[in-house]
Amino acid sequence: MENFIAYNPTQVHFGRNCIKTLGTTTKELGKRVLLLCGKGSIRKNGIYEKVIAQLKTDEIQIFEYSGIKSNPLVDNAREAAKIGIDNKIDVIVAVGGGSVIDSAKIISLAIANNIDPWDIMKYKSVPKSNIPLIAILTIAATGSEMNGAAVLQNHETKEKIAYVSPLNYPKHSYLDPEFTFSVPKKYTAYGIVDLIAHSLESYFGEGKASLADRFVESIIKEAIENAPLVLNDPQNYNYRANIMWAATMALNGTNDYGRKNGDWGVHDIAHNISFLYDTPHGATLSIVYPAWLKLLSTRIPDRIKQLGKQLFNVNSVDETIDSLEKFFISVDCPVRLSDIDIYKDKQNEITQQILNSQANGMFHKLSDEDKEKLVKLMM
Numbered sequence: 194m195e196n197f198i199a200y201n202p203t204q205v206h207f208g209r210n211c212i213k214t215l216g217t218t219t220k221e222l223g224k225r226v227l228l229l230c231g232k233g234s235i236r237k238n239g240i241y242e243k244v245i246a247q248l249k250t251d252e253i254q255i256f257e258y259s260g261i262k263s264n265p266l267v268d269n270a271r272e273a274a275k276i277g278i279d280n281k282i283d284v285i286v287a288v289g290g291g292s293v294i295d296s297a298k299i300i301s302l303a304i305a306n307n308i309d310p311w312d313i314m315k316y317k318s319v320p321k322s323n324i325p326l327i328a329i330l331t332i333a334a335t336g337s338e339m340n341g342a343a344v345l346q347n348h349e350t351k352e353k354i355a356y357v358s359p360l361n362y363p364k365h366s367y368l369d370p371e372f373t374f375s376v377p378k379k380y381t382a383y384g385i386v387d388l389i390a391h392s393l394e395s396y397f398g399e400g401k402a403s404l405a406d407r408f409v410e411s412i413i414k415e416a417i418e419n420a421p422l423v424l425n426d427p428q429n430y431n432y433r434a435n436i437m438w439a440a441t442m443a444l445n446g447t448n449d450y451g452r453k454n455g456d457w458g459v460h461d462i463a464h465n466i467s468f469l470y471d472t473p474h475g476a477t478l479s480i481v482y483p484a485w486l487k488l489l490s491t492r493i494p495d496r497i498k499q500l501g502k503q504l505f506n507v508n509s510v511d512e513t514i515d516s517l518e519k520f521f522i523s524v525d526c527p528v529r530l531s532d533i534d535i536y537k538d539k540q541n542e543i544t545q546q547i548l549n550s551q552a553n554g555m556f557h558k559l560s561d562e563d564k565e566k567l568v569k570l571m572m
Contacts, residue, residue: 194451195400203339207368216251222325223283228257229297231289238375256280264467265292267347270310274303286327291335294328295343298361301326314356328363331372333437334384336444338366353464370433382524383475385420388440390478394455395448399556402451409448410503415439458554459485465546479526484570486514530571544568
């Protein structure tokens with residue numbers, strides 16, 4: 194086991210009606226709030242009104258920026274940061290999934306340090322402080338509500354990249370499983386794939402950490418067992434709660450303690466596909482992961498077999514990969530690019546994008562030839 198520092202400063206408020214303390218919590222941090230949200234779903238399902246009601250009870254002044262899209266853009270971060278700077282906001286409330294919360298993290302740094310968001314993403318400027326962030330989660334997937342990572346994309350530079358910093362952790366995160374009741378079936382499934390993929394990135398990272406392995410295996414089992422239940426009964430509180438907490442635990446640092454690092458090569462590859470075609474993040478991950486496992490099947494067979502034994506009670510590499518693919522299919526997620534109408538005529542375009550971005554794993558390094566093979570395996 195490697196040396197490590199366990200650090201997570203986010204205070205999580207979990208459960209039904211936990212948002213009732215939002216006004217008090219926000220007021221402790223400031224009264225000038227930048228409210229960030231997505232493209233409108235929270236207005237349709239009533240979450241927006243609940244948030245506004247809590248903030249208004251404590252006479253908080255609200256400045257709003259809405260319209261943050263999935264696969265979030267640096268352009269949105271720049272526009273929102275300008276609103277925050279112009280209005281001297283002192284706290285951010287982000288209502289949404291990973292895209293909104295990721296954007297909020299970089300917006301927080303941009304406002305506090307008066308830095309262009311993309312300069313932050315490219316590590317050209319190093320932020321020294323942040324604006325306190327409160328996250329209100331509306332979809333279980335990315336784990337952004339309890340970690341220090343953020344992902345943005347830039348169409349000018351043709352990049353989708355991550356920025357990691359201790360300053361990125363939300364000060365508070367509100368997780369009410371009822372806020373995920375209205376998430377469509379396919380996006381619930383994509384979120385489940387995302388949390389599994391986060392766990393696997395740790396599992397295939399560098400370093401031996403037996404307890405971390407058990408955490409990963411348990412989180413994935415929780416996801417696999419609850420997936421059909423929540424998809425068939427989406428307004429069941431307990432099923433939604435189980436998936437929500439599993440997604441948070443999948444990427445809050447717990448699974449990495451004792452390792453040097455996770456791998457993150459699959460995510461790097463997947464980001465390039467979603468950059469090109471604006472595909473849902475979870476849908477790209479369910480395509481890339483089986484292909485990646487096939488590519489590495491002769492390099493790390495024992496590790497793959499261990500995963501298969503613990504998750505599916507199978508004993509071979511092929512059975513492990515086949516079982517994972519069958520699970521993804523069972524929750525109606527794609528396992529080939531052709532499943533999302535991306536065909537062989539796009540093979541060279543995808544390969545070139547991956548090569549140009551220098552996408553790679555932190556531990557399992559991929560050669561250019563590997564990347565070409567990987568794309569073929571995804572077709």
